[in-house]
Amino acid sequence: MNVVNSVSNPVALTNKVSLTNKVSLTNKVSVLTFSGSDSAGLAGMQMDSKVQHAFGVHCLSVLTAVTAQNNQHTFLVQAVGPQMFAAQLKAVAVFTPKAMKCGLVANVQQAQLIIDTQKKLGIALICDPVSHATNGGALNNEAELDGEGNSNKSVQNLLLAHSTLFTPNIPEAEKLVGFAIKDSFHIIKAAKALLKMGAQAVLIKGGHRLNDEGIIKDNPSTYSQDYFHSVQNQFWLQSDSINTLHTRGTGCALASAIASGIALGYCLKDAVVMGKMAITQGLLNAQGVDGEKGAVQINRVPDTQVSLPRLICAQTQTQENMPFPDIGDTPLGLYPIVERAAWLEQLLPLGVSTIQLRVKDLIGQALEDEICLAIAIATRYQCRLFINDYWQLAIQHGAYGVHLGQEDLAEAQIQQIRRAGLRLGISTHCHFEVAKAHAYRPSYIAYGPVFPTKSKDMPWVPQGVKGLAYWQKLLDYPLVAIGGIDLESAKDIHALGVSGIGMISQITQAQDPIAVTNALLAITRS
Ligand SMILES: Cc1ncc(COP(=O)(O)OP(=O)(O)O)c(N)n1
Numbered sequence: 458m459n460v461v462n463s464v465s466n467p468v469a470l471t472n473k474v475s476l477t478n479k480v481s482l483t484n485k486v487s488v489l490t491f492s493g494s495d496s497a498g499l500a501g502m503q504m505d506s507k508v509q510h511a512f513g514v515h516c517l518s519v520l521t522a523v524t525a526q527n528n529q530h531t532f533l534v535q536a537v538g539p540q541m542f543a544a545q546l547k548a549v550a551v552f553t554p555k556a557m558k559c560g561l562v563a564n565v566q567q568a569q570l571i572i573d574t575q576k577k578l579g580i581a582l583i584c585d586p587v588s589h590a591t592n593g594g595a596l597n598n599e600a601e602l603d604g605e606g607n608s609n610k611s612v613q614n615l616l617l618a619h620s621t622l623f624t625p626n627i628p629e630a631e632k633l634v635g636f637a638i639k640d641s642f643h644i645i646k647a648a649k650a651l652l653k654m655g656a657q658a659v660l661i662k663g664g665h666r667l668n669d670e671g672i673i674k675d676n677p678s679t680y681s682q683d684y685f686h687s688v689q690n691q692f693w694l695q696s697d698s699i700n701t702l703h704t705r706g707t708g709c710a711l712a713s714a715i716a717s718g719i720a721l722g723y724c725l726k727d728a729v730v731m732g733k734m735a736i737t738q739g740l741l742n743a744q745g746v747d748g749e750k751g752a753v754q755i756n757r758v759p760d761t762q763v764s765l766p767r768l769i770c771a772q773t774q775t776q777e778n779m780p781f782p783d784i785g786d787t788p789l790g791l792y793p794i795v796e797r798a799a800w801l802e803q804l805l806p807l808g809v810s811t812i813q814l815r816v817k818d819l820i821g822q823a824l825e826d827e828i829c830l831a832i833a834i835a836t837r838y839q840c841r842l843f844i845n846d847y848w849q850l851a852i853q854h855g856a857y858g859v860h861l862g863q864e865d866l867a868e869a870q871i872q873q874i875r876r877a878g879l880r881l882g883i884s885t886h887c888h889f890e891v892a893k894a895h896a897y898r899p900s901y902i903a904y905g906p907v908f909p910t911k912s913k914d915m916p917w918v919p920q921g922v923k924g925l926a927y928w929q930k931l932l933d934y935p936l937v938a939i940g941g942i943d944l945e946s947a948k949d950i951h952a953l954g955v956s957g958i959g960m961i962s963q964i965t966q967a968q969d970p971i972a973v974t975n976a977l978l979a980i981t982r983s
Pocket residue numbers: 792794813815845846860861862863865882884903904913937939959
């Protein structure tokens with residue numbers, strides 16, 4: 458299980474926090490932000506500040522340039538002078554930001570000072586290489602620095618080499634790598650080239666939409682895909698494209714949302730998923746201004762399933778994008794997880810309507826016999842039986858469903874499970890894993906651990922009821938809560954409206970499992 462993301466050296470980031478837990482009411486974390494101001498208020502520092510505010514993060518604002526622009530023209534761009542730039546840096550030095558974000562950087566001197574600051578603070582630098590506004594106007598005075606029109610490239614090369622994450626769109630990536638990007642293979646090649654140029658990770662934004670063959674098309678019926686590449690992780694984030702005129706500020710907003718996620722303690726790959734969610738939700742909410750084209754509108758942490766991207770990596774098998782069969786109209790309810798079929802004989806007569814057989818110590822015929830016995834008992838009681846891990850035996854003997862962990866997803870033949878008509882449940886522990894599960898369109902998603910558990914070595918920090926509530930609100934999938942849940946906490950969890958409550962020890966280690974199960978059933982039926 459990959460819980461530590463070592464993308465960022467010197468910054469080690471772990472995906473071990475919950476968004477809701479992290480936003481403190483008494484103290485905000487900050488992002489040190491370097492951007493130009495936008496007179497139209499649609500991009501640049503104005504957008505950065507809004508997005509960071511939406512994430513509950515404070516935006517420390519070092520202006521790099523003042524721009525006079527609207528949707529049609531860029532009238533004038535004036536770099537902030539070296540004295541003013543240095544004074545702003547001095548002024549913000551009393552703060553202890555948790556991440557840095559840069560957008561428009563006006564010249565090499567500014568870039569060098571940003572890099573020096575990052576080295577001193579030892580925090581992640583999320584860099585959005587801004588050279589042109591959406592109106593087409595250049596935002597760097599390219600001739601100002603070396604008279605050869607290549608100053609912006611020098612600025613970008615410098616920042617690239619020191620970025621924890623670099624987020625170019627396709628034209629920006631093309632300029633840096635020096636070849637045309639026409640399809641998804643070129644995108645991957647460009648990402649590798651950008652890593653060779655020094656970035657620790659890149660997110661190439663496919664706002665220019667790919668079709669099913671991975672060819673870049675400007676066809677509104679296709680989907681938009683962003684490609685993330687670091688040494689440890691490579692994946693696509695796919696969302697249906699959104700038809701809106703109001704797309705100003707998306708690059709700034711994405712980088713600011715990712716920097717906010719990192720400042721809140723998320724690892725890079727979770728923060729990237731959160732960033733993509735923020736953009737999708739923000740584009741769905743986008744509005745014009747006074748009849749003019751407007752900007753992506755991010756006014757809260759993303760909280761809708763429609764914003765959730767499908768995360769596709771090398772192991773993902775998505776040839777058939779049909780959803781798995783649903784679990785029916787009755788919520789999963791109390792969901793005991795047991796290691797022997799004999800438990801079913803004890804628990805199902807009490808009215809348990811969902812159960813999982815999770816065998817960890819049998820192989821061969823003994824394993825198959827145990828699975829067959831469990832299926833026979835579950836069939837007799839019309840109980841929904843999920844088989845953990847052993848998907849082939851589950852198909853062969855006609856189980857109701859299969860439960861798989863994230864690692865199991867790479868090895869199982871997901872299409873075979875789907876074609877056999879079995880339900881699929883998937884374990885998740887963070888944004889990255891929820892987005893990965895979403896690509897399979899499972900019958901339910903399990904999220905945990907809610908509390909510390911002794912039943913399994915669990916490197917994840919418990920998310921608590923608040924963390925679970927975030928996903929219960931966001932997901933349209935039936936949600937199963939799991940990890941350290943007992944009789945007392947089951948009440949709070951049930952009150953959230955989750956579909957199922959997964960439990961091992963509270964039932965199987967109880968002195969009186971029948972009494973505990975009856976008490977739990979009373980809670981889940983209330
Ligand atoms: C309902 C439910 N949720 C999570 C798990 C854990 O599954 P997995 O990640 O496959 O780990 P193991 O159970 O194999 O240790 C589960 N079994 N059921």
